[in-house]
Amino acid sequence: MKAALCTHYGPPEELEVKDVPSPRPGKGQVAITVRACGVNFPDVLLIQDKYQFKPALPFAPGGEIAGIVKEAGEGVTNPKPGDAVIASIGHGGFAEEALADAARCIAMPEGLDFAVASSFFITYGTSWHALRDRAVLKSGETLAVLGAAGGVGLAAVEIGHAIGARVIAGASTAEKVELAKAHGADDGFVYPAGRLSKEQQKALSEDIKRLTGGNGADVLFDPVGGDYAEPALRAMNWGGRYLVIGFAAGEIPRVPLNLTLLKGCSIVGVFWGAAVARDPKKGFADLHEITRWIAEGRLKPHVSARIPLARAGEAIRLLMDRKAQGKVVVVP
Secondary structure (H helix, E strand, O other), rough: OOOEEEEOOOOOOOEEEEEEEOOOOOEEEEEEEEEEEEHHHHHHHOOOOOOOOOOOOOOOOEEEEEEEEEEEEEOOOOOOOOOOEEEOOOOOOOOEEEEEHHEHHHHHHHOOOHHHOOOOOHHHHOOOOOOOOOOOOOOOOOOEOOOOOOHHHHHHHHHHHHHOOEEEEEOOOHHHHHHHOOOOOOOOEEEEOOOOOHHHHHHHHHHHHHHHHOOOOOEEEOOOHHHHHHHHHHHHEEEEEEEEEOOOOOOOOOOOHHHHHHOOOEEEEOOHHHHHHHHHHHHHHHHHHHHHHHHOOOOOOOOOEEEEEEHHHHHHHHHHHOOOOOOEEEEO
C-alpha cells in the first residue's frame, strides 16, 4: 500500500509517498481501508516536531479517518470486516490502510459521505468539549469565535448556534466571515492577518464590544492566539469564559492577568484529546451525540478541499498558511 510519510521533521512539501507493508491488526485493533482522512492543526505540528506527542519516524500524519474495516484483530467482534466506520487514530491516516483501536471507532451513519465523515471527530469533538464542558455555554449568551472559518472555528459557530447562543464570527477575510454566517453566525467582523499593531488590536476589541452591544463576549473561543489573544480578552463580559483552543498564529501569547480580575472572567484551557484519554466513555458518547446531530442536519461539516494522497503535503500547507475554510481532507 502507499502512504505519505514524514521521514524527517520539516515542511509539508517534504512528505514522501512510499510503498509500505499493509498493517496487520493486533489484539483489540482493526485494519481499515482508508477512504478519507481529515487534516487538523496537530498534523501541522507533528511534522515539525512541535506537538505534545511524538510518533517515531517515519510516520504518516492524519489522526481521523473514515473507511471500511478490512480485518479485525484478536478479540474484536465489533466493528467487523465490511463495516463503514469513523476512527480516531492519532496518526497514520495519510495512507491507503491504517490501524485503529476498535474501541475508538464508531459506525458511520448511512448516507454520509466518507470525506464529511472523516472531517468532524477532532474539530467538532474539540469545539463540543470547549463549549459544553469547559465554558458551559447557555442559550441566550453571546459567543465570539476567532478563526471562525477554520475547522474548529466553524464547528464552534455551528454548535454555538445550535445551543441557542448569539454567535459573533471573526475571521481574516470577508469571504470567511460570510461562510461563518452561512453556518449560523449572527454577525461578524474582519481582522487583519499576521502581526497586529496596537491600533489594530484596539480595533479588534472594539469590534467585539460593538457587536455584543457594548457588553463584551460571554464566551470567547480562541484557536488563534498570538497578537489576537490580549485584545480578545479585553473584550470579555463580566464573568466571561475565555477558551484557549490553540495557537494558529504561531505564537503562545502572554496576557496581563489583571484583566481577569477587572472583568471577573476566567481563562479556560481546552485539550479534548487529553479529556477523552481520561474519560473515553464520555468522549465517545459525545461523538455519538455529534454524529446524531449531523444526521439530523443540526450540524453540517464543511469540506472545502479534497486532495489526493500523492499531494498530501498540500493539504497541510493549506492549514499552515491559514487558507483552509472548514475542513481539508486527504483522499487516498
